[in-house]
Amino acid sequence: MFNVFILFAEFFMLIGQIYAIVFEMCKQLIFPVKRxxxxxxxxxxxxxxxxxxxxxxxxxxxxGATIIVLDRNKHKGEETVAQVRQRGGIAFFFEVDVSNYAWVGDALDKVYQTVGPVDIAINNAGILNARPITRLSEEMVAETIKVNLLGQMWVTKQILPRMVAEKQGHIVAIASNSAIFGKTFLTDYSSSKAGVIGFMSALEEELRYEKKDYIKLTTICPAAIDTGLSAAVETRFPRLLPILNVQKAADIMIENILREEPFVIMPLGYKILYYILRNLPYKIEILVRDFIGNTVEAKPCD
Structure with a gap:
């Protein structure tokens, strides 16, 4: 009998906490969280x-941030540093292939020795093939998973203890809405980014369990961005579901990072679509996807 009483007490406490969170969310619609x-x-x-x-x-x-550039392409990485410095900023470059666990560790050692503790780590490195699965070699699939998923895990695994030692930090994962919706010719890419979402979700639970949730996590799932990696096809409603230019995409990402949003689907149209589709029967969901358009053009054969 006593256990039943405890269960009901915990249930009503849960309801109260839910109402408090809903109230807080409504308040934030009027008074947004300060950056x-x-x-x-x-x-x-x-x-x-x-x-x-x-x-x-x-x-x-x-x-006003000091920028730490990590890239396996030395020329491009140093070019980014040069562009930051030309604008009066402070930036440092460290060459690293994020898919190489030992190399990541060495690079982070150099970062902490040269620049100091990292406040925000953004796992952005990624590759994209945009091919039918029948035209993906084993090496291509393995490389995509190694860079897009394992690369994020290796950086996070090795920078997290350093952030815990500082009792603060923010880890950002750039995933993709192709991990949520799925898109043609992105089987390997979508799989790697879905892994990123799962990884960050599990990490959030792990940090809460270990009372280390002072480390902030943000997972960002952008729609197609005009970076030249693939030829994304516009939907039938480009105003609502646009292909983002690089500048706009970066602005949205930074806004959400500075507000410490835990999970971001961008732009807004795709976030709305996500919450609609997840509550529809499968066959209706497919009809809606086909109606709005949801594809990527495959790269030509080599």
Whole structure:
């Protein structure tokens, strides 16, 4: 009897907590969460030699952050550093292949010795093949998983203890909405990014369980971005479900990072679509997807 009483007490406590959270969410619609400052903070970005990584580096630098560029392409990484410095910012480059666990460890050792503790780590490095699965070699699939998924895990695994030692930190994972919706010719890419979402979700639970949730986590699932990695086909409703340019995409990402949003689907149209589709029967979901358009063009044969 006593156990039943405890169960009911916990249930009503849960209901009260849910109402409190809903109230807080409604309040935030009127009074948005204040953006945290990155003035004087150190922001590490993997794959910062590429389009999105470089734009994030430049924009975070404008906000007063010191930028740590990690990339396996030395020329592109140093070019990002040069562009940040040309604008009056502070930036450092460290060459690393995030799929190589030992190399990641060595690079982070150098970062902490040279620049100091990292405040925000953005796992952005990624590759994309955009081919039918029948035209993907074993090596291509393995490389996609190693860079897109294992790369994020290796960086996180080795930077997390350092952040815990500092009692603060923020880890950001760039996933993709192709991990949520699925898109043609992105089987390997979608799989790797779905793994990122699962990894970050499990890590969040792990940190809460270990009372280390002072480490903030943000998972970002952007729609197609015009980076040249693939030829995304516009939907029938480009105003609602657009292909983002690099500048706009970086702005949305930074806004959500500074507000410490835990899970982000961007832009807004795709977030709305996600919550609609997840509650529809499968066959109706397929009809809706076909109606709006949801595909990527395959790259030509080599």
């Amino acid at each position: 945290k400052s990155v003035q004087g903070k150190k922001v590490l970005i993997t794959g910062a030699g590429g389009c999105i990584g470089r734009e994030l580096a430049i924009k975070f630098s404008r906000l």
